Amino acid sequence: MDEPRRTKGEGMATQIEGRVLRRGEYRYEMHRREACWHAGVPNRYPEVIVLANNEDDVVAAVRLAREERRQIAVRSGGHSWSGSHLRDGTVLIDLSSLRHVTLDRETMTGTAQPGIKGSELNTMLAKAGLFFPTGHCTGVSIGGYLLQGGFAWAGRDYGPACMSVTGIDVVTAAGERIHADETQHADLFWAARGAGPGFFAVVTGFSVKLYPRRPVTMNSGYFWPASAAPDVYRFVHEIGRQTPTEINLMCHRDPLTEGEPLIALNATAFTDAEEEAREQLSIYESCPARARVLGTRLNVVTDTTILSRVGTDPHYDETKRYLADNMWTHASFDDLWPNFEEMLGTWPPAPSHMVVFNWGGYAGEPERPSMAYSVEDELYYGLYAAWADRADDPRYTRWVTDHMRAWEPYASGMQLADENLVNRPYRFVTDENLRRLDDIRARWDPDEVFVSWLGRPEP
Numbered sequence: 109m110d111e112p113r114r115t116k117g118e119g120m121a122t123q124i125e126g127r128v129l130r131r132g133e134y135r136y137e138m139h140r141r142e143a144c145w146h147a148g149v150p151n152r153y154p155e156v157i158v159l160a161n162n163e164d165d166v167v168a169a170v171r172l173a174r175e176e177r178r179q180i181a182v183r184s185g186g187h188s189w190s191g192s193h194l195r196d197g198t199v200l201i202d203l204s205s206l207r208h209v210t211l212d213r214e215t216m217t218g219t220a221q222p223g224i225k226g227s228e229l230n231t232m233l234a235k236a237g238l239f240f241p242t243g244h245c246t247g248v249s250i251g252g253y254l255l256q257g258g259f260a261w262a263g264r265d266y267g268p269a270c271m272s273v274t275g276i277d278v279v280t281a282a283g284e285r286i287h288a289d290e291t292q293h294a295d296l297f298w299a300a301r302g303a304g305p306g307f308f309a310v311v312t313g314f315s316v317k318l319y320p321r322r323p324v325t326m327n328s329g330y331f332w333p334a335s336a337a338p339d340v341y342r343f344v345h346e347i348g349r350q351t352p353t354e355i356n357l358m359c360h361r362d363p364l365t366e367g368e369p370l371i372a373l374n375a376t377a378f379t380d381a382e383e384e385a386r387e388q389l390s391i392y393e394s395c396p397a398r399a400r401v402l403g404t405r406l407n408v409v410t411d412t413t414i415l416s417r418v419g420t421d422p423h424y425d426e427t428k429r430y431l432a433d434n435m436w437t438h439a440s441f442d443d444l445w446p447n448f449e450e451m452l453g454t455w456p457p458a459p460s461h462m463v464v465f466n467w468g469g470y471a472g473e474p475e476r477p478s479m480a481y482s483v484e485d486e487l488y489y490g491l492y493a494a495w496a497d498r499a500d501d502p503r504y505t506r507w508v509t510d511h512m513r514a515w516e517p518y519a520s521g522m523q524l525a526d527e528n529l530v531n532r533p534y535r536f537v538t539d540e541n542l543r544r545l546d547d548i549r550a551r552w553d554p555d556e557v558f559v560s561w562l563g564r565p566e567p
């Protein structure tokens with residue numbers, strides 16, 4: 109059963125060294141489920157799953173799909189909340205075994221295959237004193253992460269991580285292997301930096317820029333009861349743009365508040381010296397809710413691996429069913445408060461949570477190149493419900509979707525990282541870039557071999 113084999117149709121084009129699992133076959137369902145990181149695996153069934161061993165397998169899988177007139181979906185790590193890679197009747201090309209990385213310290217460049225996890229890459233780079241803007245949580249592969257933008261540790265200093273991608277190796281809808289960058293196939297490269305789950309080729313490798321690692325990572329944490337929320341959030345809305353520190357403001361049920369929602373503010377400074385980091389973090393002492401704090405952990409020298417493990421990972425439990433949604437905003441907190449106040453009274457069970465990050469409008473942010481990724485704002489609100497019982501799917505789907513919809517008048521768009529396009533299609537790139545993506549897709553994938561976003565905003 110585990111032997112490499114030829115698929116139906118035979119011929120060199122369809123020879124695949126990795127595994128080919130057809131729907132109904134032994135282990136098909138195991139691999140379909142494993143392709144989604146959480147327990148809420150969508151009821152969508154690829155016809156064939158190809159577990160690619162190498163780039164030739166990807167070419168063969170694309171040709172197989174064309175021979176069988178099936179659409180293609182792609183999985184790198186399977187951390188899409190919505191399982192956008194699980195699509196009915198498709199050939200699912202699974203790239204989770206493509207994990208090779210090369211680093212060149214002299215040129216400060218590297219290459220990475222899409223199945224490598226950002227956290228693994230981060231650890232490798234740390235050993236070499238290097239840095240790449242990888243995501244906040246352990247276990248997210250770079251394939252989907254880089255295509256949709258990439259919201260990273262120290263991301264405000266480097267921009268969305270896709271800005272640090274300098275080229276891609278792809279297998280096109282025609283089954284050809286090509287390299288795309290600013291100088292060759294530049295339109296495909298433009299699309300790859302932001303199209304996310306709407307990208308219309310298979311990326312088998314990324315060429316990236318690397319950076320020297322800042323010597324100091326320092327974090328301060330403050331924990332409040334939900335009654336302090338208006339003061340804390342208003343403060344974050346006010347200082348978010350100015351402070352060079354990265355804010356992670358989390359609301360979740362916690363034992364510290366006897367199971368009631370807790371507000372946890374974690375701020376991180378990335379600097380050259382500890383004194384500079386302490387100075388940057390001192391701003392949080394002026395929060396109007398300071399006197400009501402339940403606990404603090406101040407000026408701790410740390411690193412992003414520890415911050416992921418301690419600060420974020422406990423909120424991601426793969427045995428739970430998840431739904432995510434989000435918005436970019438620069439609204440005043442007072443406009444957002446009525447909806448938030450209502451949410452606090454109906455908060456789903458742990459580890460459901462909401463995060464707010466400060467992002468745009470910061471003086472140190474780098475200039476954006478022309479790329480598909482084009483919707484950002486001062487603050488990012490990400491909402492994540494987690495629950496155990498399938499019977500609760502409708503309830504928590506409504507909770508997340510309706511509360512994000514209530515904030516639409518104050519939102520400037522959403523991020524594909526945490527998309528909920530099935531339930532709430534919303535603006536994820538500018539209208540102009542969406543049209544351009546459609547044009548580029550028509551050129552590279554005229555037969556619509558690749559599946560696209562699970563939903564898209566009305567024109």
Ligand SMILES: Cc1cc2nc3c(=O)[nH]c(=O)nc-3n(C[C@H](O)[C@H](O)[C@H](O)COP(=O)(O)OP(=O)(O)OC[C@H]3O[C@@H](n4cnc5c(N)ncnc54)[C@H](O)[C@@H]3O)c2cc1C
Nearest residue numbers: 183184185186187188192193243244251252253259305311
């Ligand atoms: C626990 C958790 C934490 C997260 N933290 C962050 C974070 O800190 N920052 C952030 O920006 N995002 C974060 N995300 C969102 C995450 O980056 C996206 O879901 C991303 O798509 C996951 O990458 P993946 O390789 O697992 O994608 P997959 O789930 O494998 O694929 C998602 C979609 O991307 C496309 N795709 C993936 N790989 C390829 C490829 N090689 N070629 C062509 N198309 C491809 C496909 O269309 C596919 O449908 C997080 C998600 C989770 C679940």
